[in-house]
Amino acid sequence: MSTPDRRYVITLGCPDRTGIVAAISGFLYRLGGSIVGAGYHTDPETNWFFTRQEVRADSLDLDLEELRARFAEVAAELGDRTEWRVSDSGTRRRVVLLVSRAGHCLYDLLGRVASGELDVDVRAVIGNHTDLAGITEAHGIPFHHVPFPASGREPERRAEAFARVAEIVDEHDPDAVVLARFMQILPTELCQRWAGRVLNIHHSFLPSFIGARPYHQAHTRGVKLIGATCHYVTADLDEGPIIEQDVIRVDHGDSVADMVRKGRDIEKVVLARGLRWHLEDRVLTHGNRTVVF
Amino acid sequence: MSTPDRRYVITLGCPDRTGIVAAISGFLYRLGGSIVGAGYHTDPETNWFFTRQEVRADSLDLDLEELRARFAEVAAELGDRTEWRVSDSGTRRRVVLLVSRAGHCLYDLLGRVASGELDVDVRAVIGNHTDLAGITEAHGIPFHHVPFPASGREPERRAEAFARVAEIVDEHDPDAVVLARFMQILPTELCQRWAGRVLNIHHSFLPSFIGARPYHQAHTRGVKLIGATCHYVTADLDEGPIIEQDVIRVDHGDSVADMVRKGRDIEKVVLARGLRWHLEDRVLTHGNRTVVF
Amino acid sequence: MSTPDRRYVITLGCPDRTGIVAAISGFLYRLGGSIVGAGYHTDPETNWFFTRQEVRADSLDLDLEELRARFAEVAAELGDRTEWRVSDSGTRRRVVLLVSRAGHCLYDLLGRVASGELDVDVRAVIGNHTDLAGITEAHGIPFHHVPFPASGREPERRAEAFARVAEIVDEHDPDAVVLARFMQILPTELCQRWAGRVLNIHHSFLPSFIGARPYHQAHTRGVKLIGATCHYVTADLDEGPIIEQDVIRVDHGDSVADMVRKGRDIEKVVLARGLRWHLEDRVLTHGNRTVVF
Amino acid sequence: MSTPDRRYVITLGCPDRTGIVAAISGFLYRLGGSIVGAGYHTDPETNWFFTRQEVRADSLDLDLEELRARFAEVAAELGDRTEWRVSDSGTRRRVVLLVSRAGHCLYDLLGRVASGELDVDVRAVIGNHTDLAGITEAHGIPFHHVPFPASGREPERRAEAFARVAEIVDEHDPDAVVLARFMQILPTELCQRWAGRVLNIHHSFLPSFIGARPYHQAHTRGVKLIGATCHYVTADLDEGPIIEQDVIRVDHGDSVADMVRKGRDIEKVVLARGLRWHLEDRVLTHGNRTVVF
Known part of the structure; x- marks a missing residue:
């Protein structure tokens, strides 16, 4: 069911502070996630941090709902203004x-x-x-x-x-x-x-x-x-x-x-x-x- | 039959010499032709002259075949290496x-x-x-x-x-x-x-x-x-x-x-x-x- | 004094009508002028005609002032709204x-x-x-x-x-x-x-x-x-x-x-x-x- | 001596595997490093991973030589084909x-x-x-x-x-x-x-x-x-x-x-x-x- 091309895509925006990248990449690493694309940007004027992570679906032992539930905890630690989304490239x-x-x-x-x-x-x-x-x-x-x-x-x-x-x-x-x-x-x-x-x-x-x-x-x-x-x-x-x-x-x-x-x-x-x-x-x-x- | 948008398009290439533009524009002027677009170029390396003339069809009292016959005389005067073409934008x-x-x-x-x-x-x-x-x-x-x-x-x-x-x-x-x-x-x-x-x-x-x-x-x-x-x-x-x-x-x-x-x-x-x-x-x-x- | 690269540049704008190109190119042809570049444009909305002609200076037997004087007659025939200019590329x-x-x-x-x-x-x-x-x-x-x-x-x-x-x-x-x-x-x-x-x-x-x-x-x-x-x-x-x-x-x-x-x-x-x-x-x-x- | 604009720039290339981003971002996080720019790329054909990290120099308590020494340990863990470089934007x-x-x-x-x-x-x-x-x-x-x-x-x-x-x-x-x-x-x-x-x-x-x-x-x-x-x-x-x-x-x-x-x-x-x-x-x-x- 999981093909090598299927990806989970995580996007997140929140106020910038140190440790965000470490938190997200550490989270994915502990799950064994294979990151195939990652973008980061911080806007210095608004001090807002943005990221998009593309992870091979078959590298994770989680389905979409489980991944969302787990990632919600990471997002919560980044503060209550955090906006995030996890999607599945396999969904048309x-x-x-x-x-x-x-x-x-x-x-x-x-x-x-x-x-x-x-x-x-x-x-x-x-x-x-x-x-x-x-x-x-x-x-x-x-x-x-x-x-x-x-x-x-x-x-x-x-x-x-x-x-x-x-x-x-x-x-x-x-x-x-x-x-x-x-x-x-x-x-x-x-x-x-x-x-x-x-x-x-x-x-x-x-x-x-x-x-x-x-x-x-x-x-x-x-x-x-x-x-x-x-x-x-x-x-x-x-x-x-x-x-x-x-x-x-x-x-x-x-x-x-x-x-x-x-x-x-x-x-x-x-x-x-x-x-x-x-x-x-x-x-x-x-x-x-x-x-x- | 002739709409304002219908055009006769004349293209011509020949060895460059003085008087080509005068010959073509004089020819069109004598016929009352209204030129709505004209391009000229001479390639200095090959000494070849190129032109394209767009004439309102309703400004001429000639049909395509007549225009071709008349233009053939102009082209002939420009030498036997002359390449030319007259077409009608009204032909699909x-x-x-x-x-x-x-x-x-x-x-x-x-x-x-x-x-x-x-x-x-x-x-x-x-x-x-x-x-x-x-x-x-x-x-x-x-x-x-x-x-x-x-x-x-x-x-x-x-x-x-x-x-x-x-x-x-x-x-x-x-x-x-x-x-x-x-x-x-x-x-x-x-x-x-x-x-x-x-x-x-x-x-x-x-x-x-x-x-x-x-x-x-x-x-x-x-x-x-x-x-x-x-x-x-x-x-x-x-x-x-x-x-x-x-x-x-x-x-x-x-x-x-x-x-x-x-x-x-x-x-x-x-x-x-x-x-x-x-x-x-x-x-x-x-x-x-x-x-x- | 005239080098092969020296050009007279004629620019002209006037209300469009048939015969302008024939008038200008005929004028230059009679003087033996070798046109090395020519641009024409008519703006259909304002019915204004524009041209720029580049002529080899050494193909004409006239100096700049003489050419201006002669071209003034051509321009005059194109009506009193005509704007024109003749310049010499040899002038820095x-x-x-x-x-x-x-x-x-x-x-x-x-x-x-x-x-x-x-x-x-x-x-x-x-x-x-x-x-x-x-x-x-x-x-x-x-x-x-x-x-x-x-x-x-x-x-x-x-x-x-x-x-x-x-x-x-x-x-x-x-x-x-x-x-x-x-x-x-x-x-x-x-x-x-x-x-x-x-x-x-x-x-x-x-x-x-x-x-x-x-x-x-x-x-x-x-x-x-x-x-x-x-x-x-x-x-x-x-x-x-x-x-x-x-x-x-x-x-x-x-x-x-x-x-x-x-x-x-x-x-x-x-x-x-x-x-x-x-x-x-x-x-x-x-x-x-x-x-x- | 450290101005807010001074940056340490880390670049690294190595064979791709999971955990590289976590390793580098974890390393920087533990040092308190404030990442102001980060790029990641993996070439799927050669399976080669590339990154460039820009860190505010004044967010670290290390000088360039100390940072190099510490980062060398991270790089070593990523295998002996790893190529890396740490430089100081303050050096002209x-x-x-x-x-x-x-x-x-x-x-x-x-x-x-x-x-x-x-x-x-x-x-x-x-x-x-x-x-x-x-x-x-x-x-x-x-x-x-x-x-x-x-x-x-x-x-x-x-x-x-x-x-x-x-x-x-x-x-x-x-x-x-x-x-x-x-x-x-x-x-x-x-x-x-x-x-x-x-x-x-x-x-x-x-x-x-x-x-x-x-x-x-x-x-x-x-x-x-x-x-x-x-x-x-x-x-x-x-x-x-x-x-x-x-x-x-x-x-x-x-x-x-x-x-x-x-x-x-x-x-x-x-x-x-x-x-x-x-x-x-x-x-x-x-x-x-x-x-x-």
């Missing part, structure tokens, strides 16, 4: 995708899943338009159409639509809710309910060009690079912790349409990287900043 | 894709076509395995399975397989034959028959790591960046004119499998860019070098 | 540099000049501190110390200091005034007097992190890339036309001090590129955007 | 630079040293030409002119010249010998004597374009990116372990001279990064590959 992650009409991020993610590159269980795709129903269903994934009123109109119908979205999402208890160019602003209540699990791809190099039509803004300003940003969604629009960003060069010959096209290649890759890192428990947040191991 | 380009088992380039190209980003007619996909038949057919494109003998074995069966490939390709007279990680070496005869129309994506930053298993070679050498190269296929393996290249950073933590995964994102984008530029007549070759306007 | 460009205490851009530019990479005449370096006097004088360049009052204090003394700066600058009638991390905001009057000739390097990827301490802002926001921007200085702080930008990756392990250090390598290169392009008449502006040929 | 590193005529790397390094960015003691610059004597001495650093015979000629005079170089180098017992575009091939004997301490900057993206005139080779091949590589020098020319690489985009408009110019900006930065990492004990080698923490 569940994902729900929210889309609108632009398909490039959806095509890209589904291609990665179909080719085995991204080994996740896409439980559902929710769209406020039906444009992407066909490709979703061709991959054997249920597509849910939840129509939304035009922007800024009919707040009650909008609230109902979001209630329907929430119902579908919660049914699957996903590890990640991905706004794959969804174009609707998530209500504060859902941002909070799914805190740390909602990823958005914004089509600019944040904090430049917050809000609508960032490529138009970029063209007007005459920038020489355009970018994309994958971030956790919080109640402050486009202000959540940044997971990954990248840019691509443009020049005076690029129209807004060219920027939109070139930008897609960055959006797809940045979102795919961010989602992978999130699902592999590589992203730890503290305040509004991320540590990516 | 035909493409045939050759694949094996790795699907990332195919998924990516089909996604671009389906979302309208790449407006081409994918006439057929030919695979030496059937892994990618399903996704191809889900996009409504015929998939042809042409099995190949194991590498270096049964030359006669290999020749027969290539004859079958050639038959399918030639039936569609494509503007581009794309080796989308096809993994079989095209016979010299087909390289010559389709010269200037066959694009390959090689999974290294050529001329580094020519031949098989470039990511393994890259890992062994310990490079800090890996790359991909889109090039025209010639009889010399991995030596054809380079259209586009790009790289991505790797580090000591990346296994060969990680490099393969990261490299895919570069391969996809580099191939898509190279194919777009080829189909838009942006790539001119002279000797073993390309000019990309 | 004059530059004045304004610095404060951070030396990385100054060291870099002086190194490029000393090694012959940047063939310009640095007439003077003006500093509001004396830290960089030694290196400047070691390169045989006069250093002028003009002390400034603390930021936001003593507006009269500040005005006097800028009057002194203006006096030194104007004495040399420079082709470029370079704010090489000068850290003082140029008064509107000087922005206007030297319009199109003052280049600044801002240590962020504009429009992100306008104003003071951009690396601190970047660190607080948790961005994954930092950048630098070379732009023309206008009366609106950090809002002038962008000439060049670039970025470098950072991660959670980078403190503000690390960002400052990494950012320097981008600042130096972006400023050097922008200055080179400006001095080679490669940068044309229209409104708040640049075309870089 | 000594560097000797070897140059020829091209000054860009020298200007860059001296600028970094003068501005305090690179806090090292450049003990001497050795040149086989005198072009760079002036700038070296302007920085208050001794310049030694050691003329070399033309390439491939007078092997005896060449051997004598290298003997003189070795004499100067060894007099300073440097932490790094930097071939800053030195252009002479180091004899095998010196490669071995200074193994792990000689850094070269090669002006190509290795393994592409090994040997002479790489920009000419790159131009002939028509690549779309050019690069630079900083590597340790071994007896196999251009085959030593790679520390850092980077690339910059070129296009058909770039002559060999343009590539040389653009390439310089990459060479300078790649060499400066590689040298910094080497001097901060961030680079561990095993076989022909490096781990850069």
Whole structure:
């Protein structure tokens, strides 16, 4: 049942002090754990310590629940502000995708899943338009159409639509809710309910060009690079912790349409990287900043 | 019939001398042509002149054949080594894709076509395995399975397989034959028959790591960046004119499998860019070098 | 006197219409001019045409003044909004540099000049501190110390200091005034007097992190890339036309001090590129955007 | 004497087994050591473990020699193939630079040293030409002119010249010998004597374009990116372990001279990064590959 590739992943954040690494590595050593990857970081400004440990599951004589119970004691000694998590790489992650009409991020993610590159269980795709129903269903994934009123109109119908979205999402208890160019602003209540699990791809190099039509803004300003940003969604629009960003060069010959096209290649890759890192428990947040191991 | 976006594209290469730009721009001016994009380059080493002109089709009172006939006179005056071409952006380009088992380039190209980003007619996909038949057919494109003998074995069966490939390709007279990680070496005869129309994506930053298993070679050498190269296929393996290249950073933590995964994102984008530029007549070759306007 | 490398450079901007290229290339053809580089661009939104032509000086029988006089007639036919310029690459460009205490851009530019990479005449370096006097004088360049009052204090003394700066600058009638991390905001009057000739390097990827301490802002926001921007200085702080930008990756392990250090390598290169392009008449502006040929 | 910024840096490589991290972190914990940075890596192919630990010097009650003595016991328990090193960031590193005529790397390094960015003691610059004597001495650093015979000629005079170089180098017992575009091939004997301490900057993206005139080779091949590589020098020319690489985009408009110019900006930065990492004990080698923490 335990294959050599199966890993337990331990992540932990707590106020820094001497002895944390010794405590964790001593704990794993006494269990015979074989560490195959370890990252450590201390943020000197907040004095916060972060770590991620990847341990071969077959090197331990414990199942996930037992490991969690034992590790809870280590974590407890590190103080009551300690945040930690132990997960099993053998458990397939569940994902729900929210889309609108632009398909490039959806095509890209589904291609990665179909080719085995991204080994996740896409439980559902929710769209406020039906444009992407066909490709979703061709991959054997249920597509849910939840129509939304035009922007800024009919707040009650909008609230109902979001209630329907929430119902579908919660049914699957996903590890990640991905706004794959969804174009609707998530209500504060859902941002909070799914805190740390909602990823958005914004089509600019944040904090430049917050809000609508960032490529138009970029063209007007005459920038020489355009970018994309994958971030956790919080109640402050486009202000959540940044997971990954990248840019691509443009020049005076690029129209807004060219920027939109070139930008897609960055959006797809940045979102795919961010989602992978999130699902592999590589992203730890503290305040509004991320540590990516 | 002529939309404002329809363009005639003129490309020309010839030995450099004074007056070429004047001759071409004067010709277009006399016809009332509205130039919406123009590129010029002279290679001082070979003294070769290159140009690409994009003219609004609705600014000319000529159809494609008439324009060609008239331009032939201009070209003739520039000497008998002149190479030129006039094409119509309103004609949808035909493409045939050759694949094996790795699907990332195919998924990516089909996604671009389906979302309208790449407006081409994918006439057929030919695979030496059937892994990618399903996704191809889900996009409504015929998939042809042409099995190949194991590498270096049964030359006669290999020749027969290539004859079958050639038959399918030639039936569609494509503007581009794309080796989308096809993994079989095209016979010299087909390289010559389709010269200037066959694009390959090689999974290294050529001329580094020519031949098989470039990511393994890259890992062994310990490079800090890996790359991909889109090039025209010639009889010399991995030596054809380079259209586009790009790289991505790797580090000591990346296994060969990680490099393969990261490299895919570069391969996809580099191939898509190279194919777009080829189909838009942006790539001119002279000797073993390309000019990309 | 005319070497094969000496060029006349013609730049022109005007409302687009058919026949401009034919007019310019016909003009040069009639003079026997050998074009060694040509760039064209039309901005469809503003319908503005831009071109830059590089002609071998020894292919023309005219000196610079004669060429200007003749070209003025061509330009006049293109309408009274036409902006143009004819320059001679054989004339060494004059530059004045304004610095404060951070030396990385100054060291870099002086190194490029000393090694012959940047063939310009640095007439003077003006500093509001004396830290960089030694290196400047070691390169045989006069250093002028003009002390400034603390930021936001003593507006009269500040005005006097800028009057002194203006006096030194104007004495040399420079082709470029370079704010090489000068850290003082140029008064509107000087922005206007030297319009199109003052280049600044801002240590962020504009429009992100306008104003003071951009690396601190970047660190607080948790961005994954930092950048630098070379732009023309206008009366609106950090809002002038962008000439060049670039970025470098950072991660959670980078403190503000690390960002400052990494950012320097981008600042130096972006400023050097922008200055080179400006001095080679490669940068044309229209409104708040640049075309870089 | 111990400032808060002073660190002891421990690096270690050994065959991997469970308990190494526990052993090292337990050791440091018992001494009260405050770890401010820690990197771990295991190479699964060679089963080799690498670590680098940065400890606040003022958190330990030991001086460097005592710490070394105590750590030697920990290292001994990890087996006799263990390689380790303990250094003190408070000790200024000594560097000797070897140059020829091209000054860009020298200007860059001296600028970094003068501005305090690179806090090292450049003990001497050795040149086989005198072009760079002036700038070296302007920085208050001794310049030694050691003329070399033309390439491939007078092997005896060449051997004598290298003997003189070795004499100067060894007099300073440097932490790094930097071939800053030195252009002479180091004899095998010196490669071995200074193994792990000689850094070269090669002006190509290795393994592409090994040997002479790489920009000419790159131009002939028509690549779309050019690069630079900083590597340790071994007896196999251009085959030593790679520390850092980077690339910059070129296009058909770039002559060999343009590539040389653009390439310089990459060479300078790649060499400066590689040298910094080497001097901060961030680079561990095993076989022909490096781990850069």
